[in-house]
Amino acid sequence: MPPFADASSETLAPSHEAALRHPEKAHRPDQPVARKPAWIRVKAPGSPEWVETQKIVKEHKLVTVCEEAGCPNIGECWAKKHATFMIMGDTCTRACAFCNVKTGLPNALNPHEPAHIADSVQKLGLSHVVITSVDRDDLEDGGADHFAKVIRAIREASPATTIEVLTPDFLRKNGALEIVVEARPDVFNHNLETVPSKYLSVRPGARYFHSIRLLQRVKELDPTIFTKSGIMVGLGETRNEVLQLMDDLRTADVDFLTIGQYLQPTRKHHAVEAFVTPEEFAAYAEVAGAKGFLLVSASPLTRSSHHAGEDFARLKAARMERLQY
Numbered sequence: 001m002p003p004f005a006d007a008s009s010e011t012l013a014p015s016h017e018a019a020l021r022h023p024e025k026a027h028r029p030d031q032p033v034a035r036k037p038a039w040i041r042v043k044a045p046g047s048p049e050w051v052e053t054q055k056i057v058k059e060h061k062l063v064t065v066c067e068e069a070g071c072p073n074i075g076e077c078w079a080k081k082h083a084t085f086m087i088m089g090d091t092c093t094r095a096c097a098f099c100n101v102k103t104g105l106p107n108a109l110n111p112h113e114p115a116h117i118a119d120s121v122q123k124l125g126l127s128h129v130v131i132t133s134v135d136r137d138d139l140e141d142g143g144a145d146h147f148a149k150v151i152r153a154i155r156e157a158s159p160a161t162t163i164e165v166l167t168p169d170f171l172r173k174n175g176a177l178e179i180v181v182e183a184r185p186d187v188f189n190h191n192l193e194t195v196p197s198k199y200l201s202v203r204p205g206a207r208y209f210h211s212i213r214l215l216q217r218v219k220e221l222d223p224t225i226f227t228k229s230g231i232m233v234g235l236g237e238t239r240n241e242v243l244q245l246m247d248d249l250r251t252a253d254v255d256f257l258t259i260g261q262y263l264q265p266t267r268k269h270h271a272v273e274a275f276v277t278p279e280e281f282a283a284y285a286e287v288a289g290a291k292g293f294l295l296v297s298a299s300p301l302t303r304s305s306h307h308a309g310e311d312f313a314r315l316k317a318a319r320m321e322r323l324q325y
Contacts, residue, residue, distance in 0.1 A: 022102070022269075031264065033271075036263075039278055040261065040275070040300050056120055084132055084305040086133060088109060088113075088143045089106045089107055093136060093138055094168075098193065098232065099265075100269070105138070118156065118157035121154050121157065121158050126309075128163075129154060130308050131166070135205070142171075144173065144175075144179040147165060148180060163186050164188075164228075165187070165189065166305065167188070185225065186312065187225070187227075188218045188228070189227075190215055190228075190229055191229055192249070195241035211229075212248050212252050215227050215249070216252035216253065219253045226315050227255050228255060228304075229254050231260075232259075233260070233284075234262040235272075243287060246293075250292050255295065256297075257293050257298075258298070258306075259284050259297070260301065261302075281299050282298070284298045295314055
């Protein structure tokens with residue numbers, strides 16, 4: 001196995017495999033597949049540390065977004081024993097046009113999952129952990145109480161570990177957000193994913209300004225919690241739309257913005273409209289920094305949880321520096 005996988009030669013999952021994971025997309029026409037540029041290169045998995053991380057995940061029957069979403073950084077992150085745990089199953093009740101997580105009717109919650117997650121965090125020796133989930137529109141609270149149970153279980157097993165949650169939008173789930181915030185994660189992340197003009201085609205089950213308000217509400221409930229949001233580019237958005245999105249997030253007092261390149265999981269998913277150059281990402285990062293974010297991560301392979309532990313340390317340092325002025 002080569003040390004790096006050239007993403008320009010990477011093949012997408014066949015249409016019949018996509019249909020199994022995404023039955024709602026089965027009858028959609030195949031989308032064109034653009035050849036990836038040379039700057040999108042990732043380290044292929046297979047190191048001893050990667051194997052050890054995989055073993056712990058499998059032993060505890062855990063689900064990771066690294067695997068389910070086909071993250072290009074899995075080789076790098078798992079080699080460092082960094083994994084983003086996806087709770088409440090592997091099946092999502094939404095059908096976003098960009099996402100490779102399976103769609104359908106989820107199973108009942110596993111009451112032992114919080115303990116299993118906490119045990120894995122302890123065995124991996126994580127100083128910082130990211131917990132995300134599928135959307136669970138079928139649950140009365142959207143899974144908020146389960147998030148809180150996982151946070152508390154990790155706190156009990158690994159008191160020194162900092163916790164970042166990447167949550168769904170809890171749309172029409174009154175009181176759900178308050179349950180998660182009361183459990184006091186160190187970082188609350190909720191991704192906008194794209195600009196508002198693309199929601200109908202890319203994220204039809206969500207509402208842009210509801211997501212903005214969700215992030216704003218976290219700060220109102222607990223100003224000490226860091227807030228974070230991420231978007232993908234290459235979905236047909238304009239530069240001005242991205243800049244307006246930055247302003248919307250700053251109005252909600254969001255601390256940390258991540259921007260990464262959208263990569264098409266299968267031919268049934270939304271096509272890549274453009275590959276944004278590293279120079280364009282650097283320009284976005286410069287503008288976002290000037291708008292007042294504590295931290296910005298913008299590059300072709302930036303993902304919400306990529307380098308999350310290192311970024312948390314940088315967030316704390318940036319807040320302390322700003323408080324001194």
